[in-house]
């Protein structure tokens with residue numbers, strides 16, 4: 292638990308002051324360092340929200356003045372601050388608990404009366420929490436597949452509408468391994484020819500764009516729906532060896548084998564965030580469900596979703612196909628949290644929404 296001012300505070304968050312930043316403040320603070328730096332993803336923050344980050348012993352704070360244009364100032368850790376209310380200690384509710392598997396989801400909830408915004412710090416990245424009018428904080432974080440078993444401190448900071456820190460909380464999170472078999476994939480020369488360095492680079496660039504922004508409030512309720520019927524041909528998170536080669540990378544989704552043309556539906560309510568062709572994932576649809584949660588539907592024969600339109604759980608968005616890098620028709624289904632791929636079946640089994 293952390294709180295208060297001065298030497299008692301943690302090294303990473305030395306300053307609790309509210310910053311009223313004038314026009315003379317420096318612009319261009321590297322917010323990407325603090326917010327969603329992993330994988331090129333970044334968080335969209337609300338007007339008036341104050342962000343903090345510490346680099347090299349200096350705390351940087353920025354108030355977002357308008358979309359994408361933060362006013363900011365850099366303060367030495369030793370500078371004095373305006374007195375602010377003493378933050379209350381937040382009790383953090385972690386689900387499934389303080390232990391979370393690699394490739395799995397961690398839901399964080401807390402109650403912070405008077406909070407208008409909140410941030411979470413986990414594994415060196417910053418994430419935004421959703422805050423209800425009653426001060427209920429909620430966020431979901433994913434543990435990346437290339438993570439190793441380790442213990443991390445999760446720190447939550449809740450701010451009032453004026454930017455004052457109204458609550459802080461911390462908890463130990465233990466990341467534990469999950470056993471997943473290696474997928475020994477055999478590709479024909481034709482199939483393997485899809486996997487060029489150029490295709491990989493183009494795919495990475497598309498992924499970075501797809502996870503450069505996130506919608507705000509969560510739009511879904513209840514568990515996700517499995518988006519098509521069929522057998523699970525490759526599981527999420529399996530290490531992959533192609534044609535007997537070394538294990539390079541992990542399978543980022545769940546493969547559901549089904550005949551070409553089988554309907555694919557939205558796993559949950561959301562906004563169609565991206566429709567297009569990816570070199571490896573083929574014809575694709577991405578849905579933004581809010582709160583950092585997106586789902587992806589790939590290798591489609593055809594898409595019937597329109598970017599920007601809202602879709603309800605179960606709405607048809609395309610058909611199973613064999614576009615991109617495939618050995619046969621199947622749906623490659625992904626669920627991502629702030630751009631981090633997590634086990635989709637966990638989302639079909641459990642409810643992670645803020646109202647649960």
Ligand SMILES: [Zn+2]
Nearest residue numbers: 544545546623
């Ligand atoms: Zn797949």
